[in-house]
Amino acid sequence: MSSTSSLKAFMNEYKMLVEEELDRYVQRLEAPPIIKEAMTYSLQAGGKRIRPVLLFATIQAFNKDPKKGLPVACALEMIHTYSLIHDDLPSMDDDDLRRGKPTNHKVFGEAYAILAGDALLTNSFQIITEIGELPPRVLLKLLNELSKAAGPEGMVGGQVADIEGENKQLTVENLEYIHIHKTGKLLAYSVIAGAIIAEAYQEDIENLKEFAYHIGLAFQIQDDILDIEGSQEKIGKPIGSDEAKFKSTYPALLTLEGAKEKLYYHLSKGNEVLDRLEIQSEYLQQIAYLIANRDH
Amino acid sequence: MSSTSSLKAFMNEYKMLVEEELDRYVQRLEAPPIIKEAMTYSLQAGGKRIRPVLLFATIQAFNKDPKKGLPVACALEMIHTYSLIHDDLPSMDDDDLRRGKPTNHKVFGEAYAILAGDALLTNSFQIITEIGELPPRVLLKLLNELSKAAGPEGMVGGQVADIEGENKQLTVENLEYIHIHKTGKLLAYSVIAGAIIAEAYQEDIENLKEFAYHIGLAFQIQDDILDIEGSQEKIGKPIGSDEAKFKSTYPALLTLEGAKEKLYYHLSKGNEVLDRLEIQSEYLQQIAYLIANRDH
Numbered sequence: 001m002s003s004t005s006s007l008k009a010f011m012n013e014y015k016m017l018v019e020e021e022l023d024r025y026v027q028r029l030e031a032p033p034i035i036k037e038a039m040t041y042s043l044q045a046g047g048k049r050i051r052p053v054l055l056f057a058t059i060q061a062f063n064k065d066p067k068k069g070l071p072v073a074c075a076l077e078m079i080h081t082y083s084l085i086h087d088d089l090p091s092m093d094d095d096d097l098r099r100g101k102p103t104n105h106k107v108f109g110e111a112y113a114i115l116a117g118d119a120l121l122t123n124s125f126q127i128i129t130e131i132g133e134l135p136p137r138v139l140l141k142l143l144n145e146l147s148k149a150a151g152p153e154g155m156v157g158g159q160v161a162d163i164e165g166e167n168k169q170l171t172v173e174n175l176e177y178i179h180i181h182k183t184g185k186l187l188a189y190s191v192i193a194g195a196i197i198a199e200a201y202q203e204d205i206e207n208l209k210e211f212a213y214h215i216g217l218a219f220q221i222q223d224d225i226l227d228i229e230g231s232q233e234k235i236g237k238p239i240g241s242d243e244a245k246f247k248s249t250y251p252a253l254l255t256l257e258g259a260k261e262k263l264y265y266h267l268s269k270g271n272e273v274l275d276r277l278e279i280q281s282e283y284l285q286q287i288a289y290l291i292a293n294r295d296h
Numbered sequence: 297m298s299s300t301s302s303l304k305a306f307m308n309e310y311k312m313l314v315e316e317e318l319d320r321y322v323q324r325l326e327a328p329p330i331i332k333e334a335m336t337y338s339l340q341a342g343g344k345r346i347r348p349v350l351l352f353a354t355i356q357a358f359n360k361d362p363k364k365g366l367p368v369a370c371a372l373e374m375i376h377t378y379s380l381i382h383d384d385l386p387s388m389d390d391d392d393l394r395r396g397k398p399t400n401h402k403v404f405g406e407a408y409a410i411l412a413g414d415a416l417l418t419n420s421f422q423i424i425t426e427i428g429e430l431p432p433r434v435l436l437k438l439l440n441e442l443s444k445a446a447g448p449e450g451m452v453g454g455q456v457a458d459i460e461g462e463n464k465q466l467t468v469e470n471l472e473y474i475h476i477h478k479t480g481k482l483l484a485y486s487v488i489a490g491a492i493i494a495e496a497y498q499e500d501i502e503n504l505k506e507f508a509y510h511i512g513l514a515f516q517i518q519d520d521i522l523d524i525e526g527s528q529e530k531i532g533k534p535i536g537s538d539e540a541k542f543k544s545t546y547p548a549l550l551t552l553e554g555a556k557e558k559l560y561y562h563l564s565k566g567n568e569v570l571d572r573l574e575i576q577s578e579y580l581q582q583i584a585y586l587i588a589n590r591d592h
Binding site: 029030035036039086089091092109111114117118119121122123125126130135137139140143144147148151153156157160161163164 | 325326327328330331332335382385387388405406407408410411413414415417418419421422425426431432433435436439440443444446447448449452453455456457459460
């Protein structure tokens with residue numbers, strides 16, 4: 001079995017575990033059925049589960065059992081999913097489709113969509129508080145980093161900057177602020193959380209933050225490139241939708257060639273960091289490569 | 297100084313402390329100025345700060361320094377404020393006024409109002425993770441109880457049930473489900489958190505939960521009564537707005553007299569619980585009385 005097919009098997013195994021566990025978390029809730037349905041609808045709408053995969057691969061890189069990360073992987077997917085539900089709302093990006101399916105508010109209405117997002121966000125913290133197998137100080141660190149990554153200094157701040165930047169000519173610096181916060185912080189958290197669960201040294205955690213910073217930007221640049229070069233069928237939304245919305249993108253600011261150059265710059269910088277670390281980073285390297293070369 | 301004026305002084309002192317500290321928490325954030333402005337606007341829009349007061353009074357009842365509760369009091373106000381911002385949105389209660397001032401989305405627009413709510417919710421968890429003076433296991437318990445009180449099994453679930461119940465004839469049981477979850481759980485958390493911070497015995501915490509259950513319902517019944525008997529100037533929204541929206545209320549289901557009877561039933565039940573406890577419950581008793589007799 002080649003190493004790439006071994007990564008694929010690893011990814012598929014853990015993707016399935018996360019999806020089953022997410023379903024269990026929601027079904028277990030004593031809450032009105034309609035909100036559980038709305039939460040499940042978006043949680044089970046597919047997606048690459050890239051954050052859980054990064055988390056599991058990081059734990060594995062430290063030679064620990066990736067399954068230790070299952071509750072945090074679910075919390076991560078809940079926060080990511082809440083952010084998609086809120087971003088798609090009519091007052092935000094006003095999107096009707098997500099991964100080829102009607103968005104949450106199109107199916108459940110705006111009120112339940114907002115509340116499903118609120119429920120997912122809140123529940124993600126609860127899940128981490130209830131991990132019995134990890135020591136309290138580890139759980140607190142996981143919760144602290146998560147709240148910073150997801151809150152006004154992280155993801156929410158990025159979404160605010162994104163809205164402020166609409167219909168404006170942005171600089172590359174503006175665009176990076178948006179991406180580092182809107183998507184980068186939570187992607188980075190996936191790696192940071194993996195290292196915390198593996199009880200890694202602080203120095204390794206700092207290095208992995210740097211790795212995550214680079215692949216986070218690579219991920220976003222590839223997103224912008226796919227909006228031009230991708231196929232609607234594969235990415236689940238109309239091609240050229242960024243341009244149609246006058247969104248600033250890397251290709252728009254740097255040309256398509258310039259954007260690709262920047263993508264490979266961040267990919268190689270990310271790999272440099274991994275080379276410095278004394279961990280089994282094969283999967284992480286392969287995931288970084290997949291992120292930069294994905295077609296959806 | 298009479299005991300009531302001593303409670304008033306206690307309430308005023310801690311109300312001011314919370315308001316100053318809330319401002320500091322937001323100003324400290326490295327986030328886009330517009331979101332800090334939107335968060336501050338609603339945090340500083342006044343209000344009785346009943347949750348912080350309950351928290352401080354509970355800590356004091358165990359003979360501990362109430363100031364230990366300051367960060368959690370701020371987290372509580374952030375969660376309460378986020379819930380008000382989201383509840384007021386056009387797709388939810390569609391309210392233009394809150395405490396006599398334009399609602400958050402009227403001033404900042406819907407997108408920033410949703411994000412200000414998301415930011416407040418997320419930041420409230422961060423604040424608790426960063427309390428250095430309390431042991432990790434105490435912080436974890438505070439975070440766990442908060443996520444349960446605020447999430448789909450608590451406040452969010454209550455808001456969902458409230459929306460589901462609109463324009464329907466509810467039973468008293470339906471109405472209690474809504475109130476116990478929508479407002480009761482977070483009010484109860486104020487008391488529970490105070491007892492956790494004071495490192496109370498689990499038995500005392502259970503008793504205080506029961507006390508909080510009764511005063512939470514008393515609070516809500518008085519809310520419904522004020523919607524009929526109150527003055528618009530004092531409560532900051534038009535009188536009779538529940539009736540105009542065809543909302544089920546205690547007076548509508550039980551008559552005004554029946555609602556008042558129920559109010560005093562819960563008040564006396566709450567006091568019975570306090571009498572069982574060996575704590576200095578004078579302030580808690582007085583707060584319960586104030587809740588049932590407030591005019592706004």
